[in-house]
Amino acid sequence: MFDQKSISLQAEVDKNIRKLKSKKIYLIRHGQTDFNFQNIVQGGGVDSDLNETGRAQAQAFYKVYKSIPFDKVYTSALKRSIQSVEGFIKDGHKHEIHPELNEIHWGIKEKIKITEDENDYYVNIVNCWKNGQTELCIEGGESPNAVAERLRKFLDLILTREDEETILICMHGRAMRIFLCVMLNYELKCMDQFAHKNLGLYVINHTGSMFNIETYNSLEHLEE
Numbered sequence: 001m002f003d004q005k006s007i008s009l010q011a012e013v014d015k016n017i018r019k020l021k022s023k024k025i026y027l028i029r030h031g032q033t034d035f036n037f038q039n040i041v042q043g044g045g046v047d048s049d050l051n052e053t054g055r056a057q058a059q060a061f062y063k064v065y066k067s068i069p070f071d072k073v074y075t076s077a078l079k080r081s082i083q084s085v086e087g088f089i090k091d092g093h094k095h096e097i098h099p100e101l102n103e104i105h106w107g108i109k110e111k112i113k114i115t116e117d118e119n120d121y122y123v124n125i126v127n128c129w130k131n132g133q134t135e136l137c138i139e140g141g142e143s144p145n146a147v148a149e150r151l152r153k154f155l156d157l158i159l160t161r162e163d164e165e166t167i168l169i170c171m172h173g174r175a176m177r178i179f180l181c182v183m184l185n186y187e188l189k190c191m192d193q194f195a196h197k198n199l200g201l202y203v204i205n206h207t208g209s210m211f212n213i214e215t216y217n218s219l220e221h222l223e224e
Contacts, residue, residue, distance in 0.1 A: 062087030107141025
């Protein structure tokens with residue numbers, strides 16, 4: 001038999017659980033740029049525009065998801081991120097720019113075309129990250145640990161905004177992988193399990209206490 005005190009305590013717990021706000025996050029990578037197309041390293045130090053294909057990708061995404069009642073649109077401070085959600089911004093959705101969402105900085109490798117030798121260098125650093133050495137970075141660049149630190153600050157911010165139940169975030173490939181690890185409480189060495197494509201979509205639910213992925217790198221909106 002439960003006594004009255006136990007019943008009251010359980011009622012208080014149930015009340016607090018109901019107070020927890022759920023949140024749905026639509027998370028996309030920016031559309032294609034000429035740097036993407038030409039296989040040139042493009043990190044946080046490169047502020048490029050979308051190319052024709054990227055603009056078409058952005059329009060295709062907007063066409064499919066324009067009816068979603070986003071409470072806020074968040075982007076990085078880089079043009080390719082902002083341009084990818086321009087349709088939603090023009091529709092009057094509230095928009096905030098957060099440099100915390102910028103791509104990882106690739107240091108001395110920024111704006112360098114990926115050749116066989118350059119790819120070997122890249123593969124080597126990624127393999128180090130997969131082995132758990134996420135404090136390492138390319139000379140002059142950022143480590144995954146540093147990117148995760150700034151992304152945690154952004155995540156803490158949006159979780160305080162209880163009135164924003166449905167949000168759209170546009171960011172960048174490597175930073176997105178790190179962000180998904182941060183949200184799901186994965187070790188950063190696991191980040192490469194999260195695939196990404198230009199204008200690929202993840203949908204993530206926050207139950208009030210944890211995150212789960214509903215949609216994984218969907219490209220259905222680009223099929224036309």
